Amino acid sequence: MPTLTPDIVPGLIATGASARLDEDVAPKFSIGDAVEMKNINPVTHTRLPRYVRGKKGIVERDHGVFAFPDTGAHGLGHKAQHVYSVKFSFRELWGEDHAENMYLYIDMFDDYMRPAP
Template identity: 60%
Template sequence: MPVLTEEFVPILVKTGASARVDVARTARFRVGDWVRVKNINPTTHTRMPRYVRGKLGCIKRDHGVFITPDAVAHGLGEHPQHLYSVSFSATELWGDVALAQDSLRIDLWDDYMELAEHE
């Protein structure tokens, strides 16, 4: 993986930087699918917020295929997979203290989720 040097920073700021990769991967989920975030607690790097673990959400968008930061952080390669925007109701995340009409969207990778039934 290349090192970020001082002279490279202005280029990134001007043009943006993306972890999107041009790799063909079959999406595990579709827009409208209900998923449950895996309730795992790795002792290493993850981009899976603790407050969504074990929670039920709905896929709202498939952003495409991106490298997986968890794998890259541990020198395991890019491990490309789909990244999804998942919507969670506020009450699913925080219980009855939250307003029923509120929701939160989180971007999550394939490996973080399982297909779920919605009640």
């Protein structure tokens, strides 16, 4: 992935930019897998929301392979990996006082997840 320089920004904005990569990377998870988000607290960039750290969800969709922003933001390469839509119940995230049929879907990178115990 090329370095973002001021001269290419207008073209990216005009045409839309994607972090999707055309690389053959094996997925770590499958649709229907129960997963748990890692409870990490890095001092550097992350796209892992605090309110899902340590929470469990279900993989609903595999979006394909993308550049991992946590490494890309620090010049450590694009670290190609799959991104999944993960379904979390409101009860899992915010407690039992929420309806049991309310869900939030968040796109998650491989490195943020592990199989649920």
